[in-house]
Amino acid sequence: MSRRIAIVEDEPALRENVADALRRHGYEVVTFASRPEALAALRTRLPDLALIDIGLGDDVDGGFALCRELRAMSARLPIIFLSARDSDFDIVAGLRLGADDYLTKDTSLPHLAARISALFRRSDLIDSPPASEDVMTRGPLTLDGKRLTAEWNGKRVDLTLTEFWMVHALARFPGHVKDRDSLMRDARIVVDDSTITSHIKRIRRKFQAIDPAFDRIASVYGMGYRWSAEDPA
Amino acid sequence: MRIALGIRAQLLLVLTVFLVLPWLGYEYVRELERFLRDAQERTLAGTAQAIATALHDRPRLFATPPDPIATFARDRADEKGDGSALPPSASPEIAQIVQGLSRTSARIWVIDRDGVVLARAGSLKPPIEAESPPRSALARAWDSVQRATLRPIYSMILDQPTEEFSDEAAAQGPPRGRDVEGALAGILTTDRRTTSDGKAVIVSAAHPIWLGDDVKGAVVVEETTNRVLAERNRAFERLFNIVVAVLLVGSVALTLFASRLSGRIRRLRDDAEAAIDAQGRIRGALASSNAGDEIGDLSRSFANVLARLTEYARYQEQMAGRLSHELRTPVAVVRSSLDNLRAQPMPEDARVYIERAQGGLDRLNAILTRMAEAARLEHALTDTERERFDLGAVVSACVDGYRVAYPQAPITLVLPDTPVHVSGAPDLVAQMLDKLVANAVEFRTDGEITITLGHDDGTAVLSVANEGPLLPTAMTGRLFESMVSVRERTGGETPHLGLGLYIVRQIVAFHGGSVAAHNRDDNKGVTVIVRVPVAP
Numbered sequence: 001m002s003r004r005i006a007i008v009e010d011e012p013a014l015r016e017n018v019a020d021a022l023r024r025h026g027y028e029v030v031t032f033a034s035r036p037e038a039l040a041a042l043r044t045r046l047p048d049l050a051l052i053d054i055g056l057g058d059d060v061d062g063g064f065a066l067c068r069e070l071r072a073m074s075a076r077l078p079i080i081f082l083s084a085r086d087s088d089f090d091i092v093a094g095l096r097l098g099a100d101d102y103l104t105k106d107t108s109l110p111h112l113a114a115r116i117s118a119l120f121r122r123s124d125l126i127d128s129p130p131a132s133e134d135v136m137t138r139g140p141l142t143l144d145g146k147r148l149t150a151e152w153n154g155k156r157v158d159l160t161l162t163e164f165w166m167v168h169a170l171a172r173f174p175g176h177v178k179d180r181d182s183l184m185r186d187a188r189i190v191v192d193d194s195t196i197t198s199h200i201k202r203i204r205r206k207f208q209a210i211d212p213a214f215d216r217i218a219s220v221y222g223m224g225y226r227w228s229a230e231d232p233a
Numbered sequence: 234m235r236i237a238l239g240i241r242a243q244l245l246l247v248l249t250v251f252l253v254l255p256w257l258g259y260e261y262v263r264e265l266e267r268f269l270r271d272a273q274e275r276t277l278a279g280t281a282q283a284i285a286t287a288l289h290d291r292p293r294l295f296a297t298p299p300d301p302i303a304t305f306a307r308d309r310a311d312e313k314g315d316g317s318a319l320p321p322s323a324s325p326e327i328a329q330i331v332q333g334l335s336r337t338s339a340r341i342w343v344i345d346r347d348g349v350v351l352a353r354a355g356s357l358k359p360p361i362e363a364e365s366p367p368r369s370a371l372a373r374a375w376d377s378v379q380r381a382t383l384r385p386i387y388s389m390i391l392d393q394p395t396e397e398f399s400d401e402a403a404a405q406g407p408p409r410g411r412d413v414e415g416a417l418a419g420i421l422t423t424d425r426r427t428t429s430d431g432k433a434v435i436v437s438a439a440h441p442i443w444l445g446d447d448v449k450g451a452v453v454v455e456e457t458t459n460r461v462l463a464e465r466n467r468a469f470e471r472l473f474n475i476v477v478a479v480l481l482v483g484s485v486a487l488t489l490f491a492s493r494l495s496g497r498i499r500r501l502r503d504d505a506e507a508a509i510d511a512q513g514r515i516r517g518a519l520a521s522s523n524a525g526d527e528i529g530d531l532s533r534s535f536a537n538v539l540a541r542l543t544e545y546a547r548y549q550e551q552m553a554g555r556l557s558h559e560l561r562t563p564v565a566v567v568r569s570s571l572d573n574l575r576a577q578p579m580p581e582d583a584r585v586y587i588e589r590a591q592g593g594l595d596r597l598n599a600i601l602t603r604m605a606e607a608a609r610l611e612h613a614l615t616d617t618e619r620e621r622f623d624l625g626a627v628v629s630a631c632v633d634g635y636r637v638a639y640p641q642a643p644i645t646l647v648l649p650d651t652p653v654h655v656s657g658a659p660d661l662v663a664q665m666l667d668k669l670v671a672n673a674v675e676f677r678t679d680g681e682i683t684i685t686l687g688h689d690d691g692t693a694v695l696s697v698a699n700e701g702p703l704l705p706t707a708m709t710g711r712l713f714e715s716m717v718s719v720r721e722r723t724g725g726e727t728p729h730l731g732l733g734l735y736i737v738r739q740i741v742a743f744h745g746g747s748v749a750a751h752n753r754d755d756n757k758g759v760t761v762i763v764r765v766p767v768a769p
Contacts, residue, residue, distance in 0.1 A: 011562050011565075011566065013566040013569075013570070014562060014565050014566045014569055017566065017569035017570055017572070017573055018569055020573055021569065021572060021573055021576070024576060084558050084559075084561035084562055084565075104561070105561050105562060105564075105565035106561070106564070106565065106568070106598055108568060108572055109568075109569055109572035109573065110572065195609070197613075197660055197664075198613065219659070219660060220630065221627045221630040221631050221634075221659060221660070221662075221663040223630070223633070223634045
């Protein structure tokens with residue numbers, strides 16, 4: 001049975017474009033233009049993945065509220081946020097809504113499809129044991145390329161898909177500087193420099209929540225970022 | 234040319250109008266004096282007439298036998314008089330009548346037709362009265378103040394009456410002035426004369442004594458003007474004390490009031506100037522006053538104007554962010570449509586149009602991204618943490634990157650020997666330097682880009698200089714506003730939105746510093762100078 005994706009987006013042209021592309025990829029897609037509409041339908045039957053626009057018409061933060069309500073119904077449902085405002089992502093992080101990824105509406109459809117399939121893979125494999133060939137270890141860091149999960153000192157770090165790909169890009173070659181362009185490429189996003197900065201800031205904070213002494217991601221001013229090779233003790 | 238006359242000075246100029254008050258008072262006192270003099274003359278005339286009436290038609294009175302009563306009268310007259318002997322022709326009866334009608338400070342002569350003195354009574358000098366002492370200590374104090382300060386001033390303006398005078402002209406009898414001549418001619422006449430030593434003025438009235446239709450003699454009544462003068466002086470003093478007091482109090486009160494007014498206005502001016510910084514950017518709100526008068530109104534409308542300008546400036550500054558936000562969804566629609574289009578089967582020559590559309594869209598998106606950057610920055614600045622770091626290290630690391638990124642532009646870096654520590658966010662400083670260097674590279678026509686970091690008495694000074702077109706002087710202040718672009722582009726595809734310098738300004742403000750752009754001293758190009766306080 002094909003997976004069911006719910007799209008909640010108030011701009012009709014965009015909504016239908018995304019729906020068409022995803023249907024072409026073989027998904028079943030249901031679309032909603034507003035929060036009440038979505039809630040009414042999804043309460044009876046949850047989708048397998050939800051794609052939510054934060055600003056739904058007059059309801060400026062409607063997306064956040066919807067996410068909270070869906071999370072209340074299922075802790076494992078993959079949720080992707082879409083927004084025109086980059087600054088929303090800082091808000092989202094602060095609210096700890098537990099979305100699996102945040103994207104700007106700039107994302108091209110092929111990229112979006114790739115993310116969605118990666119997310120599905122992640123949630124499918126979440127319960128199965130890790131296959132050793134997919135696991136990358138760098139000191140206390142463990143990255144599972146298949147299950148798209150990260151662990152630090154054995155503890156799970158709750159990274160979004162974008163953040164996971166960034167950490168993967170950095171940690172693959174510890175000590176090498178990755179500039180912003182290549183980070184963007186590896187994370188499959190197109191954003192401005194300061195968005196990269198805030199992604200990195202968020203990643204650091206998530207690691208620091210587990211280990212307050214975390215400082216493996218070093219800023220190299222004017223060039224980019226680097227994963228420090230060993231504990232600079 | 235503008236003459237700077239403060240409000241207080243203007244007020245004092247206007248107040249000189251009130252100097253007419255003392256002059257008016259003086260005129261009033263002079264009127265009073267004239268009135269009193271007229272009254273005195275009339276009284277004297279009346280006395281002369283009364284005495285003459287008592288002596289009319291009494292032929293016996295003009296007989297001249299001496300007798301004991303005359304001697305007695307003479308003695309009495311001697312005691313009262315000024316010591317000169319009584320003429321032998323004095324008639325005792327006349328003397329008796331005159332005595333009954335005399336007044337304290339008037340001297341009365343009765344003369345016959347030839348001017349021979351028949352009787353004399355009274356004296357020009359009044360008996361000395363004891364001055365009643367002032368009643369209270371305050372009155373006594375006031376009296377001594379008056380004596381010390383005001384009286385000397387007044388006596389310069391007014392004649393002071395004195396009883397120390399000697400009237401030699403009247404030693405033997407009334408001088409034959411106009412009054413005597415007039416009376417002997419049959420007409421009541423008054424006259425006034427000054428004593429020979431000039432110290433007093435004597436007013437006299439002479440009335441003929443009739444015997445039937447003939448003039449047998451005249452009665453001459455004389456008095457000094459001292460009483461009038463004394464009255465006048467007292468009135469003057471009282472009036473002037475009040476006028477001076479009123480003027481003083483009024484001037485002081487008005488000066489204080491004017492000081493307060495000019496102080497309030499000056500404070501308003503200072504507040505208004507402080508509300509805008511050197512670049513014309515609005516720094517803060519103006520506190521509007523609660524006063525109900527025109528200055529309060531002015532202050533309130535200043536505050537109002539400033540608030541509206543601030544709102545407008547903020548609206549303008551946020552325009553870039555708002556625009557970019559608004560445009561993202563339509564851009565997303567176009568992009569997703571193109572993506573879908575690409576997935577459809579299509580003739581090959583049609584594909585090229587899709588690619589061109591995609592190229593245009595990418596450029597549009599890049600512009601939007603840069604516009605959004607400024608808005609994001611404002612948001613990010615609010616929760617960025619500060620740390621103490623070495624500015625020199627950050628600049629040096631960045632320059633290494635720039636040398637790789639811009640191989641066509643040689644960069645010279647000048648750093649101090651010691652670290653320069655500032656408090657802020659190194660990432661933001663790097664972002665700011667990125668913008669400055671990108672600008673310098675873009676507008677460079679020749680030569681190298683010079684980046685200098687220095688220390689200047691508690692301030693770190695970072696400058697980026699390039700050779701190229703100069704800045705128009707009118708715009709140097711506005712360069713750092715959102716979406717203002719002044720310089721000619723040297724070509725290239727990315728349009729100059731003027732956002733880079735705006736971001737620079739935001740970051741500099743976050744670090745508590747200032748930024749300015751000048752034409753270089755050698756006029757070959759432009760330097761941008763950033764000053765940031767050093768962290769101890």
